[in-house]
Amino acid sequence: MHLWNRRLLQFLVLIGLFLPVAALAQRRDFSIGPVTAAPGTRASGFLEVPARGAEPGTRIPLTIIHGAKAGPVLGLVAGTHGYEYAPIVAMQRFPAKVDAKELAGTIILVHIANMPSFLGRTIYYSPVDNKNLNRVYPGKADGTLSERIAEIITREVIDKSNYVVDLHCGDGNESLRPYSYWMPSGTPEVNAQSREMNITFGLDHIVIDNERSGDPAKSVYTANTAITRGKPAITTETGGIGQVDAESMDLAEAGVFNLLRHFKMLPGEPKRAAHPIWIDQNEVLRAVETGTFHARAKAGSFIAEGGVLGVLTDFFGKTIQEIRAPFSGLILYVVATPPVNQGEPLAMVGRVKKSD
Ligand SMILES: [Zn+2]
Numbered sequence: 001m002h003l004w005n006r007r008l009l010q011f012l013v014l015i016g017l018f019l020p021v022a023a024l025a026q027r028r029d030f031s032i033g034p035v036t037a038a039p040g041t042r043a044s045g046f047l048e049v050p051a052r053g054a055e056p057g058t059r060i061p062l063t064i065i066h067g068a069k070a071g072p073v074l075g076l077v078a079g080t081h082g083y084e085y086a087p088i089v090a091m092q093r094f095p096a097k098v099d100a101k102e103l104a105g106t107i108i109l110v111h112i113a114n115m116p117s118f119l120g121r122t123i124y125y126s127p128v129d130n131k132n133l134n135r136v137y138p139g140k141a142d143g144t145l146s147e148r149i150a151e152i153i154t155r156e157v158i159d160k161s162n163y164v165v166d167l168h169c170g171d172g173n174e175s176l177r178p179y180s181y182w183m184p185s186g187t188p189e190v191n192a193q194s195r196e197m198n199i200t201f202g203l204d205h206i207v208i209d210n211e212r213s214g215d216p217a218k219s220v221y222t223a224n225t226a227i228t229r230g231k232p233a234i235t236t237e238t239g240g241i242g243q244v245d246a247e248s249m250d251l252a253e254a255g256v257f258n259l260l261r262h263f264k265m266l267p268g269e270p271k272r273a274a275h276p277i278w279i280d281q282n283e284v285l286r287a288v289e290t291g292t293f294h295a296r297a298k299a300g301s302f303i304a305e306g307g308v309l310g311v312l313t314d315f316f317g318k319t320i321q322e323i324r325a326p327f328s329g330l331i332l333y334v335v336a337t338p339p340v341n342q343g344e345p346l347a348m349v350g351r352v353k354k355s356d
Pocket residue numbers: 080081084168169170171
């Protein structure tokens with residue numbers, strides 16, 4: 001071989017050896033608002049939601065874990081409902097368990113989306129504007145506080161992510177068995193990937209929710225905001241009733257690690273749900289009047305059509321209505337503390353899909 005040809009060959013071999021490694025390395029910093037992480041590091045700080053008129057603002061605590069290697073961006077949102085503690089606390093301990101030098105891609109973790117509800121200890125609604133943060137997406141920059149929080153999370157977290165997980169549990173009044181939601185409201189490709197995310201997260205019950213709008217301007221929910229913007233996403237439910245129990249936290253954490261392995265952001269194989277139970281129909285039973293609810297059934301148990309889930313009484317204990325299962329199925333959650341306002345949920349019953 002001619003010397004120059006040999007040199008050229010050696011040069012090409014060298015490029016071939018080193019280019020893939022070079023391409024895998026993450027080169028740029030990653031920023032969300034004032035928080036910036038260099039490749040291979042993590043950084044924490046606050047997104048500020050400014051006050052507007054007489055209404056106060058708030059802060060959204062977040063952590064960026066920016067991998068040393070290139071890869072997708074996974075957005076994790078906890079505390080959309082501020083009284084849903086298990087995933088919030090699970091995600092506080094999570095960043096220390098991820099080695100940014102080993103990570104391929106970037107994790108954006110919102111620790112507490114709804115700080116007013118967290119510090120105010122309110123279920124469902126913000127104590128500032130009485131709105132449910134998970135009903136006002138994609139939000140409004142000139143709206144009320146919950147709408148402004150939704151707008152900033154849409155812009156700074158969802159729009160910068162490739163995949164999104166909205167981590168919930170039963171609210172402070174709800175006893176719940178773990179499950180996740182598959183919302184097939186996106187393109188066939190996004191729906192298929194979201195379905196895989198549900199199975200990969202690893203919870204053994206998956207609710208199929210066909211009720212979500214495919215219109216990005218009317219996405220309403222956190223995860224649906226991602227889906228309608230072309231990003232596969234899921235909503236998970238692990239824990240409830242104001243508890244910070246190890247079992248519920250472990251489920252949330254294990255699910256996130258499963259997804260990191262699924263997306264090849266970390267090495268190893270995910271532990272997928274081997275035979276998930278799909279719930280293809282569900283009904284949330286609601287209070288016809290404000291009063292007192294007395295649960296008569298447990299989350300996670302099966303109930304026959306017409307079986308009594310609980311009794312709604314007035315404040316003197318007089319029965320207003322027996323709440324009965326509309327069909328035979330699984331009780332996904334049941335309200336387990338007495339106060340209820342008209343229109344609020346009392347229980348959710350799901351029907352198990354016959355075959356996949
Ligand atoms: Zn929730």
